[in-house]
Amino acid sequence: MQFHFDDSTPLYQQIAAQLEEMIFTGGFDEGSQIPSTTQLSAELHINPATVLKGMNMLVDKGLVEKRRGRGMFVATGAQEKIMQARKESFYNDYVKRLVVEAHKLGINKEHLLELIERGENDGNITD
Structure with missing residues (x-):
């Protein structure tokens, strides 16, 4: 894990985001235990309360579950x-804006789809 101490994003949010990314990419499998607050705070040299606050964000999202006396585990x-x-975030952050801008430019649906296909080809995206 790497942190940007000069970033305006609080450390606990950076911790939550990085743990979430690790869950998403398979760094932590569903059902597996994640490092304890104590372990992470010692490894990262960060206050345990900060680590716990980040982990609790994941608990609140239903991504991690606390098991009394056993630790925290990736939720099914x-x-x-x-x-x-x-x-959903991709739709809200990109697609909506893309459609609005395309409309402003007079780009119809068919042309927009052609541009998306062109972007796939230019970006060498494969399925």
Whole structure:
């Protein structure tokens, strides 16, 4: 994990985002235990309360579950929840704006789809 101390994003949010990314990419499998607050705070040289606040964000999202006396574990379905949240964010952050801008430029649906296909070809995107 790497942190940007000069970033305006609080450390606990950076911790939550990085742990979420690790869950999403399979760094932590569903059902597996994640490092404890104590372990992470010692490794990262960050206050345990800061680490716990980041972990609790993931608990609140239903991505991590606390098991009394055993630690924190990746919740079943966590990867799918992250995928759905990211798809919704992608729609809100990119697609809506793309459609609005295309409309302003007089680009119809068919032309927009052609541009998307062109972008796929230029970006060497494969399925």
